[in-house]
Amino acid sequence: MSYELSREHEEFRRVVRDFAEAEIAPLAAQWDREHRFPVEVVRRMGELGLFGLTAPEEYGGAGGDFTSLCVAIEELGRVDQSMGITLEAGVGLGINPILTFGSTEQKERWLPDLVAGRRLAGFGLTEPGAGSDAGATRTRAELDGEEWVLNGAKQFITNSGSALTSVVTATARTGTRADGRAEISAIMVPADTPGFVAEPAYDKLGWHASDTHPLTFVDARVPAGNLLGERGRGLAQFLATLDDGRVAIAALAVGCIQACLEMSLDYAGQRQTFGGPIGRKQGVAFQLADLEVMVRSARLLTYQAAAMKDAGAPAAQFKQAAAIAKLHATESAVSATRIATQIFGGYGFMEEYPVARFYRDAKILEIGEGTSEVQRMLIARGLGLPVE
Structure with a gap:
């Protein structure tokens, strides 16, 4: 199964990246300090069509694929994890249960506003x-x-x-x-x-x-x-919803790792010690190499799972791929923020640098939508082991 992103996906990535860098990145640190949920920006995300990416056109959506949603979450998460999770939860946990299990009346009542980003669930x-x-x-x-x-x-x-x-x-x-x-x-x-x-x-x-x-x-x-x-099917419905959500959280983690790599590369090229940039030092260069391996492997696992979802892969296969992507990407993200903070040294401990915010944001990735322990349990069960 091919899981390379298409030209259309990459063009869409650029659209979301431009939006994120113009509308979110300049204010993300302020929102973080103020603990403020930026309603006006979430509405603009809706106007861009991000909440309706996977919803049918009859409810105002784009009728697109799951991979496009993952691309959008990754790009938002690259500049601000808070806005990335707002989209992930708004679609994966808010819209999807209604879209998948709702009656026609329920869909007609709730989905138009949710898909447009005028409301959240x-x-x-x-x-x-x-x-x-x-x-x-x-x-x-x-x-x-x-x-x-x-x-x-x-x-x-x-x-x-x-x-x-x-x-x-x-x-x-x-x-x-x-x-x-x-x-x-x-x-x-x-x-x-x-x-x-x-x-x-x-x-x-x-x-x-x-x-x-x-x-x-x-x-x-x-x-x-x-x-x-x-x-009586509520638990089964929600657990099925979580499979999609785990891939989306993996995409959010990919955005986090990508941000760490970019910030660390930039800093390593500018920070001078002992007569040259720290990026020339083997210890730092090896850490940057590790970040590159992390982001590539996490991205491949994430978009492989997304491609399986879009191709209608058997549920058991998709569940296994989702758990693997979530486990690897989120644990890599936590490691990536630790590495990036170490590269920045004392400055990495200061809130004026985004790396500190990413360090704080990353830990929840290993917990939400199923902890790392739950993912290991699911993966082991997929191997045929009777894990309790």
């Missing part, structure tokens, strides 16, 4: 006591006549409490199966629902310009028709 899976163990969901939804009544809490939910947020799709226990296991369904909860509370935003290590909140549901009532997909 969240994906409520993680809970205080149910992180990687998503099946341990405690949020409950009881059917009362023609309404679902939700009670519970979610945490670490992206795009869940901004001025643009319109809806959060949340997993909840809706009953008990015959074998005693919880029946988990997905229910769409509009942001203006009484009893839906976006708690104060987190004070995070990184991704300061990304919108992230804990959520609380207190007798939040929504129509019975807000059930997304089949009752």
